[in-house]
Structure formats: C-alpha cells, structure tokens
Amino acid sequence: MNQVSSFLLRIGLSPFSPDVMDTGTPAAADTSKQPRTERGRRTLRKLLDAAAVEFGERGFHEASISGITARAGTALGSFYTYFDSKEAIFQALVRDMSEAVKVAAREALAEPASALERERAALTAFLRFAAEHKEVYRIIDEAEFVDPESYRQHYETTGARILDRLREGARKGELRADLEEAHAWAIMGMNVFLGLRYAVWGEGDLPAERVAAIAGDLLAKGIAADR
Amino acid sequence: MNQVSSFLLRIGLSPFSPDVMDTGTPAAADTSKQPRTERGRRTLRKLLDAAAVEFGERGFHEASISGITARAGTALGSFYTYFDSKEAIFQALVRDMSEAVKVAAREALAEPASALERERAALTAFLRFAAEHKEVYRIIDEAEFVDPESYRQHYETTGARILDRLREGARKGELRADLEEAHAWAIMGMNVFLGLRYAVWGEGDLPAERVAAIAGDLLAKGIAADR
DNA sequence: AGAAAACTTGAAACCTGGTTCATGTTTCAA
DNA sequence: TTGAAACATGAACCAGGTTTCAAGTTTTCT
Numbered sequence: 001m002n003q004v005s006s007f008l009l010r011i012g013l014s015p016f017s018p019d020v021m022d023t024g025t026p027a028a029a030d031t032s033k034q035p036r037t038e039r040g041r042r043t044l045r046k047l048l049d050a051a052a053v054e055f056g057e058r059g060f061h062e063a064s065i066s067g068i069t070a071r072a073g074t075a076l077g078s079f080y081t082y083f084d085s086k087e088a089i090f091q092a093l094v095r096d097m098s099e100a101v102k103v104a105a106r107e108a109l110a111e112p113a114s115a116l117e118r119e120r121a122a123l124t125a126f127l128r129f130a131a132e133h134k135e136v137y138r139i140i141d142e143a144e145f146v147d148p149e150s151y152r153q154h155y156e157t158t159g160a161r162i163l164d165r166l167r168e169g170a171r172k173g174e175l176r177a178d179l180e181e182a183h184a185w186a187i188m189g190m191n192v193f194l195g196l197r198y199a200v201w202g203e204g205d206l207p208a209e210r211v212a213a214i215a216g217d218l219l220a221k222g223i224a225a226d227r
Numbered sequence: 228m229n230q231v232s233s234f235l236l237r238i239g240l241s242p243f244s245p246d247v248m249d250t251g252t253p254a255a256a257d258t259s260k261q262p263r264t265e266r267g268r269r270t271l272r273k274l275l276d277a278a279a280v281e282f283g284e285r286g287f288h289e290a291s292i293s294g295i296t297a298r299a300g301t302a303l304g305s306f307y308t309y310f311d312s313k314e315a316i317f318q319a320l321v322r323d324m325s326e327a328v329k330v331a332a333r334e335a336l337a338e339p340a341s342a343l344e345r346e347r348a349a350l351t352a353f354l355r356f357a358a359e360h361k362e363v364y365r366i367i368d369e370a371e372f373v374d375p376e377s378y379r380q381h382y383e384t385t386g387a388r389i390l391d392r393l394r395e396g397a398r399k400g401e402l403r404a405d406l407e408e409a410h411a412w413a414i415m416g417m418n419v420f421l422g423l424r425y426a427v428w429g430e431g432d433l434p435a436e437r438v439a440a441i442a443g444d445l446l447a448k449g450i451a452a453d454r
Numbered sequence: 455a456g457a458a459a460a461c462t463t464g465a466a467a468c469c470t471g472g473t474t475c476a477t478g479t480t481t482c483a484a
Numbered sequence: 485t486t487g488a489a490a491c492a493t494g495a496a497c498c499a500g501g502t503t504t505c506a507a508g509t510t511t512t513c514t
Binding site: 262263264266267270301302303304305308 | 459
C-alpha cells in the first residue's frame with residue numbers, strides 16, 4: 001500500500017530543508033511549523049506518507065485533509081500543526097518527490113559509461129522508478145496545475161541535468177557538438193511519455209529495458225533508413 | 228481574448244457528435260441536452276467558447292460555472308439546459324480540442340513530402356497551434372486528472388496516427404523498418420515537451436521552425452557524433 | 455392564432471470540505 | 485517535581501460554488 005514510505009522515510013526527514021534556490025514562492029517562514037520533538041517528527045512523517053498515498057490515489061482535489069489524517073491515524077486538527085494548508089503539504093510533497101526522482105537517476109548513473117549508455121541507463125532507472133511509484137508520477141504531473149512553480153522548477157532542473165550530460169558527452173567526442181537545450185527537452189519529453197505509456201499505464205507489455213533500448217537506439221541512430 | 232472561438236465556431240457545432248468509439252464512460256444519453264433550436268445552438272456555442280476561456284485561464288477547479296455563464300452572457304441556470312455538470316462541459320471541451328489539434332495537424336500534412344519532412348512539418352504546425360492556443364494545451368493536459376478517459380484517448384489516438392506515418396515512411400523505404408509504437412510515443416513526448424517549453428512557456432526565445440528543425444534533425448541522425 | 459415545446463432566468467437550497475479553536479495530553483528541561 | 489512548551493483532538497464554523505426549481509419568455513409547428 002505504501003512503497004512510497006520507503007523513500008519518504010529517507011527524504012521525509014528534511015521536507016523543509018531550505019530551498020537551494022528560492023524561486024518566487026516565498027516558501028513562507030515555516031520555522032513555526034517545524035517539529036521540535038521526536039514525536040512531532042514522527043507525526044509529520046506519517047502525514048507526508050499518508051498524503052502521498054491520498055493524493056496519488058485520488059488526485060489533489062478529490063483528496064481531503066481528513067482522508068490524509070485518517071490514513072495517518074492522527075486527528076484532523078493535527079494537520080494544521082504541520083502545514084498551513086492543503087496546498088502547502090502538496091508542495092512539500094512535490095519537492096520531496098522531485099528530489100527522489102533526481103536521486104534515483106543519480107544512482108543509476110553511478111558507474112561511468114559512454115554518453116549514450118548513460119542516457120539509456122537513466123531512462124531505465126526512470127521507468128523502473130515510475131512503475132514502482134506511480135503516485136509520484138501523478139503528483140508531479142498534477143503540480144502543473146496545483147503548484148506550477150514547483151512543476152516548472154522540476155522540469156527545468158531535470159532538463160538542465162540532461163543538458164549537462166549531453167555537453168559532457170560532446171566534450172568527450174561521443175556526441176555531436178551542437179547539442180543544446182532543445183535537445184535536452186526533446187529527450188526529457190521522450191522519457192516522460194514513455195514512462196506514462198509503459199510504466200504508469202502499461203501493465204508491463206514492454207519491460208523497462210526494452211523501452212529504454214528502443215529510445216536509446218533512436219537517440220543513437222535516428223529513425224531514417226540506413227543508407 | 229478568444230482566438231479560441233474561431234475554431235470552436237467550426238467545431239462547436241458538433242460537440243456531441245456520437246463518439247466514434249465509446250470507451251468506458253457511458254457518455255450519457257445527452258440526446259436530452261441537444262439544442263433543437265437555432266437559439267439553443269447559439270447559446271451552447273457561447274457556453275463552450277466561454278468555458279474554453281474560463282478553464283484555460285483559471286484551470287478546472289478555480290473555474291466556476293457562474294464564471295462561464297457570465298462570460299457567455301447567459302443566466303447561471305441556463306448552463307444546466309446544456310450540460311449535466313461542470314465535468315460534462317469540460318469533457319465536451321477536451322474532445323473538441325483533441326479534434327481541433329488533429330485537424331490542425333492534418334492540414335499541415337496536406338502536401339506530400341518525405342517522411343522526415345512530414346514529421347518536421349507536423350511539429351511546426353503543432354508548435355504554432357500551441358502558441359496560438361495555450362488554453363487548449365492546458366485544458367488537454369488537465370484532462371489527465373479531470374477526465375482521464377478523454378486524456379488517454381487523445382494521446383492514444385495521436386500516437387496511433389504518428390505510428391501510421393512512421394509505417395508509411397518505412398514502407399516507402401525512407402524510414403527504418405523496425406519502428407514500433409514506442410517510437411511513436413517517443414516522438415509524441417518530444418513534441419509535447421517542446422511545445423510546453425517553447426510554445427507555451429517560451430516567449431518565443433526560439434521560433435517554431437527552429438525548434439522543429441532541431442527535433443527533425445535529431446530524428447534524422449540521432450545525437451551521436453558523426454563517424 | 456394558439457398551444458406546446460424549447461429555452462431563459464436568478465434566487466435560494468444544498469453540500470462539501472477546508473480551517474479554526476478551546477480543551478486536553480505528552481514531552482522535556484530545570 | 486513541576487511548569488511551560490509542544491503536540492493532539494474533533495466538533496463546529498463557514499465560505500464558496502454547484503445544482504435545483506418554479507415562474508417567465510421565445511420559438512416552432514399546425
């Protein structure tokens with residue numbers, strides 16, 4: 001029911017870690033809301049885990065605070081000890097998850113390989129992660145409407161990381177030298193849609209490796225007929 | 228304020244055309260709701276146009292029926308003469324817009340060209356359309372949460388059309404023979420994300436042709452360094 | 455013309471669910 | 485031990501927006 005908690009357990013502890021780069025939303029002085037007690041930290045974590053499930057299952061608007069607190073096994077009122085509003089917890093969740101996706105990708109890129117191999121590995125990891133945590137996928141996607149700033153930040157950051165890899169590949173002479181932001185976004189879009197189709201919707205009609213192989217090979221050679 | 232109406236004027240007349248393929252949602256016996264009068268058709272159209280603006284500007288949940296009727300210049304109660312609920316008009320809108328996107332793409336593919344050229348042309352058209360009708364983009368995207376069935380149908384149909392083109396290209400020997408559904412989805416994802424980044428978000432930092440050229444060339448040759 | 459059907463109207467009923475709050479319990483440091 | 489701060493509780497409050505409805509007005513058809 002909550003494979004989510006595994007990574008939230010890891011991440012959840014720092015849901016309010018100061019934003020590395022404050023982008024617009026004042027992020028509020030949530031100092032007042034930070035738990036000062038072990039018990040408090042436990043409750044906060046339960047709420048975040050519960051929210052991930054609730055939002056993932058019912059979507060932002062269908063989801064209810066009482067649904068979250070019920071799942072968390074806390075009283076309705078307790079919610080407001082930790083979050084100012086429904087939006088606030090959603091935002092915390094989105095940022096944690098964005099981070100979680102990033103981490104998952106980074107891990108997959110641990111051992112060095114050719115630039116093309118790396119893109120394939122990254123996609124495989126992403127597909128596996130998405131299949132494992134469909135809620136994450138959904139929540140980040142819904143952020144486009146609930147918390148546009150975080151949504152934008154997520155994709156801009158992700159795009160920038162892809163571009164970095166492309167440039168690195170170009171530097172090593174493995175990739176073309178003229179790659180730019182648009183290439184990174186094209187690859188990102190590819191990945192996201194393949195994730196939607198095969199990881200989130202697909203009941204595994206194509207395994208992650210296969211999908212990643214197809215995309216990798218598309219990146220390597222294009223789709224034109226061999227001459 | 229409503230460049231939308233132009234295409235809705237065209238499409239709006241048949242918002243209830245029987246679904247070619249009923250997919251799950253019973254689509255209800257909307258026979259009862261079909262206008263039987265010229266006046267009725269006019270009002271229905273006003274409501275759809277207004278809804279496109281309202282939903283596009285405020286998103287599904289922020290949008291209100293009274294907002295729609297106010298923009299349409301009709302009474303609140305009249306809304307329910309034509310739609311059963313907020314969801315119902317949203318669905319009608321999504322399906323119309325899905326159709327509109329399809330039409331725009333078809334038009335761009337009017338004159339024959341090489342398979343790769345066609346993909347580039349399709350993307351250019353899509354980017355132009357998206358820039359022109361950001362609301363459409365947003366509404367279709369939000370359907371993922373408000374009306375998942377229509378959302379899925381939109382992308383499955385679109386993906387299928389792309390795949391058809393790829394197969395056609397393969398048949399003519401211009402494209403590789405091993406292209407499959409995943410390739411179509413990869414291309415679709417590419418297009419959608421480039422649309423989001425450069426048509427919807429971008430203030431035209433890159434013109435549609437340039438973006439389409441980059442993507443087209445990625446499809447043609449891949450991103451590996453020339454050997 | 456006359457009557458039925460189609461359509462319009464906007465006030466008000468109705469619901470839902472986010473948020474508040476006053477009261478109690480637990481934790482922790484001195 | 486003890487008091488203050490942190491945290492927990494859930495009934496009640498409340499705003500806002502969807503939906504209903506009964507009473508008109510316009511259109512269509514014979």
